[in-house]
Amino acid sequence: MKKRIVLLVIGFAAVFGFLLATNALAIDKVVIGHPACLSGKYAKAGEQAIGGVKACIDWVNNVYGGVLVAGKRIPLKYKYYDCESKKEGVTSLIERLITVDKVNVVFSAYSSGLTLSGAPVAERYNMVYMDHGGASDRIFQQGFQYIVQTIGPGSKYHVGTLNMFDHFDPKAKKIALAYEDSEFARMTMGGAEKHAKKLGKKIVFMRTYPKGVTDLTPLLSDMKAKKPDIVLGGGHYEDGQLFARQMSDLDINVKGLSLVASATLPAYYKALGGNIAEGVLGPSHWEYGVTFSPEGAMKVGLDWIGPGQDEFVKLFKKALGKDITPDYHAAEAGAQVLAYVKAVENMNSIDQDKVRASLGKLKFMSFYGGWDVDDKTGMQIGHSMVDMQWQKGKRVIVWPLEAATGKLIYPKPKF
Amino acid sequence: MKKNIVKYYPLIPVLAVYLIMFLIGFFMPGMWQMVALLAFYCALGQSWNIFMGMTGYVDFGYVTFIALGTYGMSLGITYFSQFEWLGMGIIVIGLILAMFLAALAALLEAAIALRLRGAYFAIACIGINEGLRYFIEGAKIWGGSEGLIFFGALTQSLGRETVNQLTTFWADFSVFVIAALAAFLNMHYMRSKIGYALTAVREDEDAAKVMGVNTTKYKTLAFLTSGLLGAAVGAMAWGLKLGHVYPGDVFVIHYTIECIVVVLLGGAGTLLGPVVGGLIYGLSKYWLAIIMPGFQLLIFAPIIIIIIVAFPEGVIGVLKQRVKRTALEKYIV
Numbered sequence: 001m002k003k004r005i006v007l008l009v010i011g012f013a014a015v016f017g018f019l020l021a022t023n024a025l026a027i028d029k030v031v032i033g034h035p036a037c038l039s040g041k042y043a044k045a046g047e048q049a050i051g052g053v054k055a056c057i058d059w060v061n062n063v064y065g066g067v068l069v070a071g072k073r074i075p076l077k078y079k080y081y082d083c084e085s086k087k088e089g090v091t092s093l094i095e096r097l098i099t100v101d102k103v104n105v106v107f108s109a110y111s112s113g114l115t116l117s118g119a120p121v122a123e124r125y126n127m128v129y130m131d132h133g134g135a136s137d138r139i140f141q142q143g144f145q146y147i148v149q150t151i152g153p154g155s156k157y158h159v160g161t162l163n164m165f166d167h168f169d170p171k172a173k174k175i176a177l178a179y180e181d182s183e184f185a186r187m188t189m190g191g192a193e194k195h196a197k198k199l200g201k202k203i204v205f206m207r208t209y210p211k212g213v214t215d216l217t218p219l220l221s222d223m224k225a226k227k228p229d230i231v232l233g234g235g236h237y238e239d240g241q242l243f244a245r246q247m248s249d250l251d252i253n254v255k256g257l258s259l260v261a262s263a264t265l266p267a268y269y270k271a272l273g274g275n276i277a278e279g280v281l282g283p284s285h286w287e288y289g290v291t292f293s294p295e296g297a298m299k300v301g302l303d304w305i306g307p308g309q310d311e312f313v314k315l316f317k318k319a320l321g322k323d324i325t326p327d328y329h330a331a332e333a334g335a336q337v338l339a340y341v342k343a344v345e346n347m348n349s350i351d352q353d354k355v356r357a358s359l360g361k362l363k364f365m366s367f368y369g370g371w372d373v374d375d376k377t378g379m380q381i382g383h384s385m386v387d388m389q390w391q392k393g394k395r396v397i398v399w400p401l402e403a404a405t406g407k408l409i410y411p412k413p414k415f
Numbered sequence: 416m417k418k419n420i421v422k423y424y425p426l427i428p429v430l431a432v433y434l435i436m437f438l439i440g441f442f443m444p445g446m447w448q449m450v451a452l453l454a455f456y457c458a459l460g461q462s463w464n465i466f467m468g469m470t471g472y473v474d475f476g477y478v479t480f481i482a483l484g485t486y487g488m489s490l491g492i493t494y495f496s497q498f499e500w501l502g503m504g505i506i507v508i509g510l511i512l513a514m515f516l517a518a519l520a521a522l523l524e525a526a527i528a529l530r531l532r533g534a535y536f537a538i539a540c541i542g543i544n545e546g547l548r549y550f551i552e553g554a555k556i557w558g559g560s561e562g563l564i565f566f567g568a569l570t571q572s573l574g575r576e577t578v579n580q581l582t583t584f585w586a587d588f589s590v591f592v593i594a595a596l597a598a599f600l601n602m603h604y605m606r607s608k609i610g611y612a613l614t615a616v617r618e619d620e621d622a623a624k625v626m627g628v629n630t631t632k633y634k635t636l637a638f639l640t641s642g643l644l645g646a647a648v649g650a651m652a653w654g655l656k657l658g659h660v661y662p663g664d665v666f667v668i669h670y671t672i673e674c675i676v677v678v679l680l681g682g683a684g685t686l687l688g689p690v691v692g693g694l695i696y697g698l699s700k701y702w703l704a705i706i707m708p709g710f711q712l713l714i715f716a717p718i719i720i721i722i723i724v725a726f727p728e729g730v731i732g733v734l735k736q737r738v739k740r741t742a743l744e745k746y747i748v
Binding site (some may be wrong): 036038039080081082083084087088089091092093094095096098099100113116117119120121123124136138139141142143144145181182183186187210211 | 444445447448449451452455549552553555559560561562564566567570571575578579582583652653656657658659661663664700701704705708709711712
């Protein structure tokens with residue numbers, strides 16, 4: 001009798017084990033869900049993000065062979081809807097993606113506001129929620145357990161820039177900070193202030209200006225009186241142009257000028273011309289031309305995954321069917337796909353808690369650069385911004401040195 | 416007594432629609448956020464209709480109330496969540512603050528803008544909305560342009576599970592309640608002296624004045640009611656549900672335009688109109704965003720134009736004519 005019971009238990013265990021194993025094997029696809037911004041105020045960034053995601057999914061499925069789970073290569077699928085860059089759209093579509101489409105991971109919509117709007121729904125369903133468009137540090141101070149960031153946090157935008165100036169000219173101590181009064185720019189300014197002080201620099205001027213500003217001369221005149229070595233500032237494309245133009249009008253020549261969210265745009269040089277734009281710097285999450293490579297990854301002891309830069313650009317153009325160059329919105333969304341694939345493979349599971357834990361421990365490099373998040377908060381800490389400088393009408397990456405495509409022109413040529 | 420009950424019969428189809436929506440959302444997996452979206456549009460339409468439908472004044476700055484409601488809730492939670500003993504009381508405080516801010520704005524706006532008519536009234540309302548937004552950003556009050564993010568404070572105060580339930584269920588459920596309350600108030604005003612006075616204002620304000628109607632009093636009452644309901648929707652659907660507020664995300668005229676479209680689709684000045692309008696608007700947008708992401712607005716615009724051409728007085732406006740002198744007449748208002 002006892003023998004029979006033992007055999008029965010063993011039998012059940014075997015069947016149970018088999019079912020578990022077949023369940024793992026039964027996964028035939030891994031689906032990424034995305035309430036994308038295809039229309040509304042973030043439509044441009046949204047289109048880039050979709051192109052980036054599609055390009056990397058194409059690479060994973062057709063070059064890499066699929067996601068390796070339980071010894072089997074499984075294809076990635078992409079399900080996206082248009083949230084119209086609106087918070088109501090984000091919440092309703094995320095729930096649909098999770099409950100109806102049964103996606104395995106949700107990518108956030110663009111911007112900090114929309115990322116925050118979707119986070120409570122993702123948390124409710126214990127769903128890994130990957131943020132490639134919300135740069136606000138405060139998102140990661142709210143106690144969300146399933147959120148993971150790919151985009152660099154706002155407070156880190158000028159960290160690399162300051163490191164670069166310190167590397168080339170440690171004697172340049174006087175820093176001026178003049179940013180637009182917006183959540184993003186204030187976050188950037190706060191981070192720059194903190195890091196400048198850490199490097200032993202002196203903040204000689206620190207002020208914000210309102211959105212939609214049409215005249216910066218009073219602010220710039222005050223700033224001129226403080227005789228800064230380095231000026232960091234900006235906020236948007238329009239005020240970034242005005243900033244440099246009026247600095248030129250007032251003949252404010254400094255050793256270094258870096259402007260966020262404007263100087264990196266190709267139209268910037270065209271709009272301002274060589275005299276004004278030459279030598280202006282801008283931080284970016286990624287720029288076409290960066291030189292991250294498997295060899296570079298090996299040097300710093302990181303795993304490499306994903307296409308090289310040129311391959312990514314080719315796949316991006318194929319995905320959108322347009323001859324446009326991807327910008328950092330595309331690169332960070334694409335890198336997020338690669339991060340998810342690595343996390344799933346490292347844990348050999350698509351279970352939400354396991355993937356979240358795996359993402360917390362993950363460190364790797366791709367065409368986008370380094371990737372590493374704070375295990376507890378999910379905030380990106382491993383990705384360094386690159387700094388580009390306008391040199392004779394061309395955007396040259398000058399920092400970090402391992403990604404640089406040219407040398408920094410320092411001090412900045414006079415206006 | 417029976418006469419009193421009969422006059423509320425038109426509430427039956429409205430409440431029935433809300434009940435069906437609620438049941439669909441509650442029992443069908445994955446439908447809750449969708450019905451919450453529909454309830455949001457219905458509640459906003461119903462609230463906006465109380466003032467516009469009855470007086471004919473088009474308030475383009477209506478989103479001010481929704482935004483102030485969001486700020487009220489956000490301030491309540493941000494500043495009172497540190498007092499743990501308050502528990503759920505912080506949400507009540509938030510709602511009270513939302514009502515207070517909206518009442519203050521409605522009375523100030525009434526004093527300034529309600530003296531104006533037509534396009535001047537509309538422009539004044541837009542001006543107040545924009546002015547308030549830039550005041551918050553420029554004066555750096557309530558977090559300025561950085562807004563308030565309080566999801567973490569709420570979680571610390573009430574616990575993760577409770578907050579999950581609050582943000583993804585109870586906040587939406589309360590929008591249903593506000594929508595039903597708006598319908599009741601709409602009906603009550605329509606069937607009382609207030610409604611007659613407001614109708615007189617809509618038809619000919621000067622004549623109403625000559626006849627002894629205190630137009631200022633009734634206009635202010637309708638404006639205040641409409642504003643308070645909008646603020647309640649903002650407090651729950653944007654404040655409590657999303658756990659953050661940025662001025663640039665809430666003082667957005669686009670939402671007033673949505674109120675106008677919802678009401679005009681269903682029928683301005685009708686009770687069932689904003690509900691039907693909200694359903695048509697919300698469902699079209701939701702499904703088109705799913706079926707053809709990125710192209711939905713191209714399809715959506717002709718749909719709206721076709722409906723407006725086919726039903727110039729709104730769907731319910733036309734239906735009302737059709738059911739005249741039938742048993743359904745008492746239900747379709």
